[in-house]
Amino acid sequence: MPELPDLEVLKDNLTPRVIGRTARGVEVRSPAFLKTVQPSISELVGREVTGFSRRGKYFITGFSEELKLVLHLMRWGWIWHGSSSYAPTRATIFRLSLDDGHDLRLIEPGPQRLARGWVLREDDPGPLAELGLEPLSPEFTAEALREVLSGKRRQLKKILVDQKLIAGIGNAYADECLFVARLSPFRYAHTLTQEEVARLHRAIPDTLTWAISEIKKRLGEDLFEKEVRDFLWVHGRAGKPCRVCGTPIEEVLLGGQRTDYCPACQAVNQPSG
Numbered sequence: 377m378p379e380l381p382d383l384e385v386l387k388d389n390l391t392p393r394v395i396g397r398t399a400r401g402v403e404v405r406s407p408a409f410l411k412t413v414q415p416s417i418s419e420l421v422g423r424e425v426t427g428f429s430r431r432g433k434y435f436i437t438g439f440s441e442e443l444k445l446v447l448h449l450m451r452w453g454w455i456w457h458g459s460s461s462y463a464p465t466r467a468t469i470f471r472l473s474l475d476d477g478h479d480l481r482l483i484e485p486g487p488q489r490l491a492r493g494w495v496l497r498e499d500d501p502g503p504l505a506e507l508g509l510e511p512l513s514p515e516f517t518a519e520a521l522r523e524v525l526s527g528k529r530r531q532l533k534k535i536l537v538d539q540k541l542i543a544g545i546g547n548a549y550a551d552e553c554l555f556v557a558r559l560s561p562f563r564y565a566h567t568l569t570q571e572e573v574a575r576l577h578r579a580i581p582d583t584l585t586w587a588i589s590e591i592k593k594r595l596g597e598d599l600f601e602k603e604v605r606d607f608l609w610v611h612g613r614a615g616k617p618c619r620v621c622g623t624p625i626e627e628v629l630l631g632g633q634r635t636d637y638c639p640a641c642q643a644v645n646q647p648s649g
């Protein structure tokens with residue numbers, strides 16, 4: 377599932393290909409895809425693509441005259457950019473044809489159709505209204521994080537993936553941020569010391585920024601079809617030795633999600649400091 381770092385790279389790499397192009401056609405190929413009726417998606421036709429942005433795990437395409445298309449790729453979705461002459465596959469959910477003979481397509485392989493789109497006026501937040509703190513924004517202060525954590529009798533892993541609290545982090549990067557912060561995914565948020573909150577506050581943007589640069593190194597100017605994750609510390613590395621201490625990475629299901637962590641580096645009871 378694409379998370380904040382994947383979408384940041386997608387945004388950067390699509391920008392030189394698509395900005396300034398005008399939409400020549402739209403095609404919705406899955407009945408459940410579009411969550412809005414007005415403005416009509418056909419209103420995108422004739423408008424120029426003015427910019428890409430991201431909020432949480434939503435990918436936003438801005439159009440002239442203050443319209444935007446908000447996409448959520450969900451579990452398996454990805455964005456394809458290429459010649460309009462390629463026939464769309466069965467996995468193509470949505471297609472935006474541009475005036476330079478290229479398409480932007482939302483591709484979702486597999487039997488389920490989970491990806492969603494919203495056409496919104498610029499001042500309408502739509503589903504973005506529900507989102508919590510944006511971890512790479514100036515609003516993500518230690519104080520703001522402390523407020524998110526304070527009094528919550530919930531495990532850290534579940535807090536980090538809750539989009540209403542902190543937006544953009546999913547299963548993989550929650551594990552990574554907690555590893556970098558040396559905090560157990562099972563720790564209850566309300567038990568964190570000031571120093572631990574400060575550690576987590578540094579670890580979240582550090583980890584996400586680092587991941588963006590690692591993905592860029594691997595992709596160059598390309599787009600991904602599958603997330604690039606080979607550099608991660610713990611997520612997807614169950615049974616392999618921790619890159620810091622050599623202890624095998626453990627895996628448990630937490631809230632139905634695969635959670636990977638180092639039982640030594642992220643001990644539940646740690647000496648302070």
Ligand SMILES: [Zn+2]
Nearest residue numbers: 618621638641
């Ligand atoms: Zn370790």
